[in-house]
Amino acid sequence: MNLNVDGENIYGADIPWLYALRKKARDAFVKNGLPTAKTEAWKYSYLPSGILDEFTIAAEPHHCDGHCHEKESLPFDCRQIKFCNGSLEHIAHDLPRGVMIMPLIEAVENAEIKPYLNKSFAVGEFPFADLNTALAEQGLFIVIGKETELQEPIYIHYHQHEGAPKLNNIRNVIVLEKGAKATIIEDFDAKEDAHYFNNIVNEIYVGTDAFLQHYTRQNEAAEARHVALNSVAVKAGGQYRDFVVHNECLYARSESYVCLKQENASAEINGAYRLQNSGHSDITSNIRHLAPHTFSDQLVKGVLDGKAHGVFQGQIHIAPNAQQTEGRQLHRALVLSDGAEVDCKPELEIFADDVKCSHGSTCGDLDAEQLFYMQSRGIALDDARQILIAAYLNEVFGKIEDVAVAEWLKSIF
Amino acid sequence: MTQKLLEIKDLYAGVAESGKEIIKGLNLTINAGETHAVMGPNGAGKSTLSYVLTGKPDYVVTGGSMRFAEHDLTALKPEERAALGIFLSMQAPVEIPGVTTQNFLKHAINAQRKYNNLPELDAAEFLKLLRSAAKNFDISSEMLKREINVGFSGGEKKRLEILQLSLLQPKLAILDEADSGLDIDALKIVSQGVNQWHTKENSLLIITHHLDLLRQIKPDFVHIYADGKIIKTGDMALAEELETSGYKNYLDAAK
Numbered sequence: 160m161n162l163n164v165d166g167e168n169i170y171g172a173d174i175p176w177l178y179a180l181r182k183k184a185r186d187a188f189v190k191n192g193l194p195t196a197k198t199e200a201w202k203y204s205y206l207p208s209g210i211l212d213e214f215t216i217a218a219e220p221h222h223c224d225g226h227c228h229e230k231e232s233l234p235f236d237c238r239q240i241k242f243c244n245g246s247l248e249h250i251a252h253d254l255p256r257g258v259m260i261m262p263l264i265e266a267v268e269n270a271e272i273k274p275y276l277n278k279s280f281a282v283g284e285f286p287f288a289d290l291n292t293a294l295a296e297q298g299l300f301i302v303i304g305k306e307t308e309l310q311e312p313i314y315i316h317y318h319q320h321e322g323a324p325k326l327n328n329i330r331n332v333i334v335l336e337k338g339a340k341a342t343i344i345e346d347f348d349a350k351e352d353a354h355y356f357n358n359i360v361n362e363i364y365v366g367t368d369a370f371l372q373h374y375t376r377q378n379e380a381a382e383a384r385h386v387a388l389n390s391v392a393v394k395a396g397g398q399y400r401d402f403v404v405h406n407e408c409l410y411a412r413s414e415s416y417v418c419l420k421q422e423n424a425s426a427e428i429n430g431a432y433r434l435q436n437s438g439h440s441d442i443t444s445n446i447r448h449l450a451p452h453t454f455s456d457q458l459v460k461g462v463l464d465g466k467a468h469g470v471f472q473g474q475i476h477i478a479p480n481a482q483q484t485e486g487r488q489l490h491r492a493l494v495l496s497d498g499a500e501v502d503c504k505p506e507l508e509i510f511a512d513d514v515k516c517s518h519g520s521t522c523g524d525l526d527a528e529q530l531f532y533m534q535s536r537g538i539a540l541d542d543a544r545q546i547l548i549a550a551y552l553n554e555v556f557g558k559i560e561d562v563a564v565a566e567w568l569k570s571i572f
Numbered sequence: 573m574t575q576k577l578l579e580i581k582d583l584y585a586g587v588a589e590s591g592k593e594i595i596k597g598l599n600l601t602i603n604a605g606e607t608h609a610v611m612g613p614n615g616a617g618k619s620t621l622s623y624v625l626t627g628k629p630d631y632v633v634t635g636g637s638m639r640f641a642e643h644d645l646t647a648l649k650p651e652e653r654a655a656l657g658i659f660l661s662m663q664a665p666v667e668i669p670g671v672t673t674q675n676f677l678k679h680a681i682n683a684q685r686k687y688n689n690l691p692e693l694d695a696a697e698f699l700k701l702l703r704s705a706a707k708n709f710d711i712s713s714e715m716l717k718r719e720i721n722v723g724f725s726g727g728e729k730k731r732l733e734i735l736q737l738s739l740l741q742p743k744l745a746i747l748d749e750a751d752s753g754l755d756i757d758a759l760k761i762v763s764q765g766v767n768q769w770h771t772k773e774n775s776l777l778i779i780t781h782h783l784d785l786l787r788q789i790k791p792d793f794v795h796i797y798a799d800g801k802i803i804k805t806g807d808m809a810l811a812e813e814l815e816t817s818g819y820k821n822y823l824d825a826a827k
Contacts, residue, residue, distance in 0.1 A: 534651045535651075537683040539649075
């Protein structure tokens with residue numbers, strides 16, 4: 160793969176600050192390489208070393224007869240944005256006062272994005288994010304202005320149709336200013352036989368007393384690879400609420416890196432995954448309590464069958480000054496076959512003494528007593544199993560207040 | 573002419589995993605309309621009998637036969653036995669977090685209707701049926717919206733079991749310790765529910781070691797069950813006698 164960021168025709172080469180950032184990220188990626196089995200944060204989810212050689216980053220013309228611009232029919236009102244084969248094809252217009260959405264490429268031109276781009280994490284920390292920083296030309300810069308409440312969710316649809324195997328590096332920067340309130344829904348899907356690699360980085364800045372509800376529905380094609388990082392910085396009294404759903408694909412990893420930077424910042428990171436064949440799903444989070452009176456809560460539930468591999472890594476870090484904080488974390492997996500495997504790594508890193516923290520991880524099969532009780536009432540074994548699986552996942556989907564969105568997220572299972 | 577509903581002949585059964593034999597040569601015939609009570613000391617395997625009849629996978633039949641309304645029970649899955657009309661009110665009804673009572677009941681009724689080639693009930697038909705039945709058992713609509721058996725008191729659980737009996741209309745109801753954990757009022761609701769359901773066509777097998785429920789439901793036959801088989805059969809007088817003198821005489825005689 161060509162990782163060249165130099166040269167006249169290369170995007171960003173004429174913007175010195177951007178050029179410097181991209182070059183730094185490129186150098187870090189070249190130096191560190193892809194994570195391996197020895198990279199602690201990736202030991203359950205490393206990819207083969209030559210993986211990127213399968214893919215091209217060149218944009219190519221696509222022929223979808225204008226389908227790119229057709230609105231999705233969805234069970235909730237929203238403002239729709241669409242990426243097709245990794246390129247931004249449709250952006251929301253007629254936005255309410257105080258809301259700005261622009262393509263990344265425009266946002267770098269006038270440097271409005273400069274105070275945010277690659278400022279929520281450091282170069283060298285996340286290998287795929289470095290790759291993204293070095294190469295991303297596509298993405299969005301979204302700003303919800305001070306005290307602005309956006310009623311309709313922003314719906315970002317990433318669709319892949321057939322074409323040469325493609326690596327999509329998409330970079331979104333989402334800023335909620337003081338007291339702003341918004342909902343962002345990301346939806347990934349593809350034509351059935353599409354072969355591609357999505358490498359998505361969202362940098363999310365939740366301002367003082369702002370509130371962001373973030374949903375991600377990963378419904379990629381069976382042969383897809385999907386690596387996403389949500390790097391989130393939350394200021395005083397700000398709330399970040401995230402829910403990620405993984406359907407089965409070849410490889411998916413969703414990582415949340417959340418810094419609760421000031422007092423009363425909070426994060427709720429929930430998720431669910433359902434794997435039936437031989438897919439790989441990784442949900443990783445690192446929640447960093449950096450100030451007193453910060454709060455985080457996490458529940459992730461998975462159901463695995465066949466030869467699927469699930470990974471949950473959850474780290475809660477509590478800084479020395481972060482007294483009277485509360486961090487809760489729970490991962491539960493239902494393992495329905497002997498061939499399926501779950502790796503869990505919960506980690507607490509506590510440097511303050513007046514805190515409440517809990518974490519746990521459980522794995523189990525369906526309850527035989529519950530199955531028999533249902534059968535003894537006439538419910539066929541297979542149906543009883545499906546009812547219990549749905550019930551198992553309902554615990555986590557029940558945390559979503561918007562019932563229409565919850566049903567929509569669940570519908571891919 | 574009396575019609576045989578359940579016929580158990582020389583039945584042997586035990587725990588599937590350990591192979592431990594629990595039922596050892598049991599014979600019992602229940603005709604349509606009859607009420608039978610099985611009494612016996614703790615640990616005699618009374619509950620095992622109810623599980624073997626309903627097909628719980630933890631138990632395996634090693635000998636003899638069980639026939640129910642012309643069907644060989646051993647060849648049928650638990651859900652098939654249920655749809656053919658065998659109902660088990662469990663000693664400890666199972667809690668199922670995430671499944672509301674109402675939804676559970678709808679699944680159960682429609683699964684049985686489907687098996688018996690009857691049209692499934694739609695939401696409105698089901699709710700109408702459920703509401704009128706729930707009233708009889710002092711079960712509120714709030715309780716029906718709760719997860720089934722989760723956080724229910726002992727009495728609530730048993731009342732819900734009898735509500736299921738009345739909704740599913742089985743041919744044979746097995747009540748395993750249906751009276752345990754019930755106060756006098758709840759016992760009355762349960763026994764009235766059972767008596768309402770009970771007709772000349774359907775039968776009851778009551779497993780208990782208390783007389784309270786039997787006094788309300790009045791069995792035609794009382795069996796003493798020990799060491800995996802029936803060692804004595806009588807009527808209600810036998811149950812009354814057991815209350816005063818215990819099982820000891822019969823257990824000694826059986827040795």
